[in-house]
Amino acid sequence: MRWLLALSLACVGCFGSSDVDLSDIEVALVAGSSIGHSASMTAAAMSAPVACVNVTQPCSAAFPCSGVASVTLGSACPLPLGGVGNGEVAISGSWAASDMATLGMMFGLGVSDGSVSLSEAIGVKVTTSMGHQTVAYAGQDVTVNQGAALGQSSWTVDVDNKMTPTDPSDDLYTINGAQQGATAGSGATVAQVSLTSVLLDPSCRQNPTAGMGVIQVVGSSSFQETIVTFHSACDGKVDVKGTLGGTHAQKLVLFH
Secondary structure (H helix, E strand, C coil), X not given: XXXXXXXXXXXXXXXXXXXXXXXXXXXXXXXXXXXXXXXXXXXXXXXXXXXXXXEEECCCCCCCEEEEEEEECECCECCCCCCCCCCEEEEEEEEEECCEEEEEEEECCCCCCCCCCEEEEEEEEEXXXXXXXXXXXXXXXXXXXXXXXXXXXXXEEEEECCCCCCCHHHCEEEEEEEEEEEECCCCCEEEEEEEEEEEECCCCCCCCCEEEEEEXXXXXXXXXXXXXXXXXXXXXXXXXECCCCCEEEEECCCCC
């Protein structure tokens, strides 16, 4: 009985019966979808015109070279997740070859129902192969508004352009990555957040439609694991399961 009581005190929320803090997963989703969206469109626009991308300094004739462009968000080029979007993303970068670029981007105004959580991303790597673009970046190179942070982390976004590189409206995005952080002191904790095969489908911009996320928090005398499953229903929610079982649906808050 004492063991059960101690476990319940050390694992509040592990049973999955109440809402848990998903902010780290939400920020990672916003970053992945926003960075993948602008990076993939800009890389494609250096080879052929892409809706919503204005190339002011082309880079396609001789390599290496530098390029500059802007992406105008809106109904013609909606964000993959969380809102239609408005404002511009300013992008510049260097191309080592037609299929290999390193980009930096500044995010302007936000989405229609809030403000975009990102303000800047640097060192974003984009490679193109067989109708797919792989966008890779480190969390410490991303500046996030609202006091949130990606921290020490590594992320990749696979963008399947469905063989229509000039039309981003049908693109599929798959996000993978992990973030780890530590807190020192007598109650030292190590937290890790991961996303695995998280699919963003253009048919649903309220929530990912497949994949999973895991939040693990390890303390000196406690362990808590939250498993987030993304379901096919387009309802703006996710399925959350605590350490000791029990699953409930929870609203996904992508923009604050």
